[in-house]
Amino acid sequence: MTVNILIVGAGAVGAFYASRLAHLPNTQISVICRSNYTAVAANGFSVTSPQYGSYTFTPQHTFANPREAREANIEWDYIVVSTKALPDVSDDSVILEGLVRDGNRRTAIVLIQNGLGVESPYLSRFPNAIILSAVTIVSAAQTSPGVIKHNRWTRISIGPYLSSSGDSGTSTTEGVHKIAIKSNERFVQLLQAGGIKDAEAYSAEKLQLVRWHKIAINASMNPSAVLSYGSTNNAMAKDPELYCHLKGVMDEVLATAPKVLGTQLPKEFATSEAILRSTMRNTSGSKPSMLLDWESGKRMELEVILGNPIRIAREKGLEMPRLQSLYALLRMAQENRENQKQSSKI
Ligand SMILES: NC(=O)c1ccc[n+]([C@@H]2O[C@H](COP(=O)([O-])OP(=O)(O)OC[C@H]3O[C@@H](n4cnc5c(N)ncnc54)[C@H](OP(=O)(O)O)[C@@H]3O)[C@@H](O)[C@H]2O)c1
Structure with missing residues (x-):
């Protein structure tokens, strides 16, 4: 058939x-x-x-x-x-x-x-x-x-x-x-x-763990690339201060996921250090999708990559302050830009 x-x-x-x-x-x-x-x-x-x-x-x-x-x-x-x-x-x-x-x-x-x-x-x-x-x-x-x-x-x-x-x-x-x-x-x-x-x-359960694990990567690299004025993943991982920041965001997400989902992340999932090591090796110059969207004036996937994880964690009484800062800043940057676009049309 x-x-x-x-x-x-x-x-x-x-x-x-x-x-x-x-x-x-x-x-x-x-x-x-x-x-x-x-x-x-x-x-x-x-x-x-x-x-x-x-x-x-x-x-x-x-x-x-x-x-x-x-x-x-x-x-x-x-x-x-x-x-x-x-x-x-x-x-x-x-x-x-x-x-x-x-x-x-x-x-x-x-x-x-x-x-x-x-x-x-x-x-x-x-x-x-x-x-x-x-x-x-x-x-x-x-x-x-x-x-x-x-x-x-x-x-x-x-x-x-x-x-x-x-x-x-x-x-x-x-x-x-x-x-x-x-x-x-x-x-x-x-x-x-x-x-x-x-x-x-x-399985349904493990797939949600995979989603959270990918959030660790997306929620750290994507907004940081925009807020650091257009950095590639590789450049951010190689900068000592940004390395600490990216690792901090990833660890926050990786520590929150098991508490929200009630199950540990599988051992085979890469740690923040392993993700950053591999990012340092990847010299292709790739930019995260949020940066590409920002550079071309498009709306970014802020709500599903930052807003929803924050809200889902909050429903369980958990806060992710590093993610929250990135979300608050970038949401306002996007709003300001949308307002500017509107006023330049008038
Ligand atoms: N690209 C990657 O390497 C990559 C990797 C991993 C995950 N992802 C994820 O995969 C998803 C898709 O990303 P993408 O990069 O493939 O995006 P994309 O290239 O922008 O493709 C999205 C497509 O959806 C179309 N579309 C949006 N609304 C529509 C509607 N109402 N009716 C018909 N078509 C509609 C868009 O058309 P218009 O051109 O008219 O907007 C565009 O062709 C995202 O969640 C992204 O984060 C992407």
Whole structure:
């Protein structure tokens, strides 16, 4: 049977993973585009990768908007969401209205996004849906509309997102959980078959540990790169004062995660020292995504990378003062810039 996959947010990450899945027999990939619609509808995507070479990928359907996708009336097995997670700007779960199927051929929503709490809007809107939560360390960029540059790394960790609401344990919920686990394994197998050898299936609990661990990296490097006026990760790790700061932020997150989740971080997860050692070795000059967004005048993923971790910890009576300072400063910097943009339009 053909597996139908819809990509919502066909930018760097969405189009890269889609291009790997597109190699598979019996798998049809479609995309909902936005600003890259004209280019993708005309020429598909072109992908360059040090690992997979240069190739093009033409989606089965290229939709200009969610309405076109709904009108196609396709039973989607997976809807992959890889928009930037900007809950302060838009609730992207609305895009999936009318596209998520219940019943025998149930749709799984796969969220490939950075941050914490990205699942909540989807769980609220589709309480019975299967939600798979994915964390990737890929480095990729859409350098012009429809042109995807894969730089390095492919690892993607995926686990079901199970509602922690009070009704778990009922037979209906258990049934949905079993389907979610199977659906998760199947999606990971598809990625592996598409050449993503380090796609890995996780339990719901362990996946949230992976999310927190990635927050340690993102919440330290991303805001600090902006607040230090455009530093690369490598330059920050090599500066003695910034090294202390980055390590302090990472350790704060890594110490808070087990208290929030009620379980220790696995021993195989890299320590702050190991992350910083590897950052010092990486001389590629890569800039964190928040810095790239700031430099191009775009909104940053502040809420899911900083705001949500702070709020989730606070619900457990825990404070993360280093994160809180970064969040407060950068949120105000963003607000000031947005206000300036508005007043310069008048
Ligand atoms: N890039 C990386 O190397 C990397 C690595 C790890 C994790 N991540 C995470 O992966 C997620 C995606 O990042 P990305 O770098 O792939 O971002 P990106 O290149 O900006 O791609 C996001 C895509 O979503 C589209 N989009 C946004 N809202 C939409 C809507 N309402 N309808 C249709 N399309 C919509 C955007 O279109 P427009 O161009 O019109 O805005 C863009 O094409 C983020 O959470 C990011 O933090 C990225």
